[in-house]
Amino acid sequence: MRTNGKDKAGAPASYEKSLEWVVGGVAFFFVVVLLGYLLGLGAWVDGQPPRFSIVVESVEQIGNVYQMQVVVTNEGDVTASDVTLRGVLRREVGADEARELRFDYLPQRSQRRGAFVFEQDPRSDATMHLFVTGYVEP
Amino acid sequence: MRARSKVLRDTGRALGGALIFSMPMLMTMEMWWLGFSMDRLRLALLLILCLPLLILLSRRIGFETTRAWREDVADALFALGIGMVTSAVALAVFGAIGPGMSFHEITGKIAIQVVPASIGALLARSQLGSERREEEDQQESYWSEMFLMAVGALFLGFNVAPTEEMILISYRMTPWHAVALVLLSLLVMHGFIFAVGFRGGTELTPQTPWWSAFARFTLPGYMLAMMVSLYILWTFGRTDDTSLEQVITATIVLGFPSSAGAAAARLIL
Numbered sequence: 001m002r003t004n005g006k007d008k009a010g011a012p013a014s015y016e017k018s019l020e021w022v023v024g025g026v027a028f029f030f031v032v033v034l035l036g037y038l039l040g041l042g043a044w045v046d047g048q049p050p051r052f053s054i055v056v057e058s059v060e061q062i063g064n065v066y067q068m069q070v071v072v073t074n075e076g077d078v079t080a081s082d083v084t085l086r087g088v089l090r091r092e093v094g095a096d097e098a099r100e101l102r103f104d105y106l107p108q109r110s111q112r113r114g115a116f117v118f119e120q121d122p123r124s125d126a127t128m129h130l131f132v133t134g135y136v137e138p
Numbered sequence: 139m140r141a142r143s144k145v146l147r148d149t150g151r152a153l154g155g156a157l158i159f160s161m162p163m164l165m166t167m168e169m170w171w172l173g174f175s176m177d178r179l180r181l182a183l184l185l186i187l188c189l190p191l192l193i194l195l196s197r198r199i200g201f202e203t204t205r206a207w208r209e210d211v212a213d214a215l216f217a218l219g220i221g222m223v224t225s226a227v228a229l230a231v232f233g234a235i236g237p238g239m240s241f242h243e244i245t246g247k248i249a250i251q252v253v254p255a256s257i258g259a260l261l262a263r264s265q266l267g268s269e270r271r272e273e274e275d276q277q278e279s280y281w282s283e284m285f286l287m288a289v290g291a292l293f294l295g296f297n298v299a300p301t302e303e304m305i306l307i308s309y310r311m312t313p314w315h316a317v318a319l320v321l322l323s324l325l326v327m328h329g330f331i332f333a334v335g336f337r338g339g340t341e342l343t344p345q346t347p348w349w350s351a352f353a354r355f356t357l358p359g360y361m362l363a364m365m366v367s368l369y370i371l372w373t374f375g376r377t378d379d380t381s382l383e384q385v386i387t388a389t390i391v392l393g394f395p396s397s398a399g400a401a402a403a404r405l406i407l
Binding site (some may be wrong): 016020021023024025026027028030031034035037038039042043045079081103107109110111112113125138 | 157280284305306309310312313314316317320322353354357358360361364381382383384387390
């Protein structure tokens with residue numbers, strides 16, 4: 001295959017040549033699997049709209065505020081953008097504390113993390129309401 | 139005296155090359171953000187991988203028609219240094235780095251720019267220099283062809299990967315769009331490989347049947363471009379907490395410029 005004098009002709013060249021075809025075969029297999037996967041997705045996934053599940057990961061006291069880490073999972077098959085998450089801390093006595101988070105993108109079947117900052121301890125006897133108020137399609 | 143002017147000329151060329159190759163990234167704000175937000179270990183790995191890449195690239199092309207590995211290592215380190223200086227000066231002038239920022243932020247912002255800048259510095263000779271390589275060097279082995287493709291993919295992929303549009307496109311795509319993009323990438327790549335191959339230097343000739351070139355160059359080149367794209371996405375943290383389907387779609391989107399870069403590597407590099 002090479003003509004620059006380094007080629008010893010015969011066996012080494014044909015060995016290298018067959019190696020090229022092996023690489024080509026592996027790559028062919030790769031592309032076929034990739035296309036097969038995508039076609040399978042296109043045929044079988046019915047494009048469910050975004051659905052969100054929210055899990056509180058941890059609450060940490062930092063100075064005189066409380067940081068509450070949340071993980072939001074989009075369980076649908078469509079990516080949502082501008083996902084607004086609202087957390088309301090409702091207490092027996094005193095005013096409610098409401099906080100908002102906004103995620104630029106929440107891809108399908110993926111997670112994103114964020115944190116609310118409250119003045120009261122969310123772990124106390126207060127009740128916590130977490131919900132997504134809306135999203136737009138990217 | 140002549141040696142000194144040669145050093146000055148080479149340094150000037152390297153600075154110019156670094157600037158031209160990294161300008162789009164130096165002026166992209168997502169690149170600055172990545173500088174402080176990206177995982178430090180991934181950034182370190184990127185820099186570590188950059189060195190052997192530069193050495194191999196210098197072996198193939200570079201400031202000198204070097205023979206000894208020692209000289210290639212020196213050239214690679216020189217390019218790395220030029221890349222750092224160029225990035226640091228440009229970022230400082232843009233106000234992207236300055237007083238009041240942490241050491242962590244400043245080093246991150248410079249480090250992430252070093253890869254494209256140092257590749258540019260190393261390629262400066264072939265781009266800006268008037269000397270052409272000797273005829274005997276022009277015949278590439280299959281593996282060095284593959285290496286060039288990987289560098290081409292890395293370079294063009296790096297240019298577009300940090301932007302938000304990259305992932306936005308993948309969010310908007312359906313699996314059918316993805317299939318179409320894979321086929322389009324292969325078509326574009328094959329066009330480039332065929333057109334560029336005839337310029338000489340490869341074993342491809344007008345007599346080579348299209349399927350032979352497709353199987354031995356286009357398909358492996360595409361697989362390589364996809365692997366490089368996935369590596370870039372992982373490095374930039376685009377694959378974290380993300381579903382397999384989304385990762386694959388984003389890789390296909392980035393694979394489009396990467397594969398074009400791979401196929402056109404012989405034109406760019």
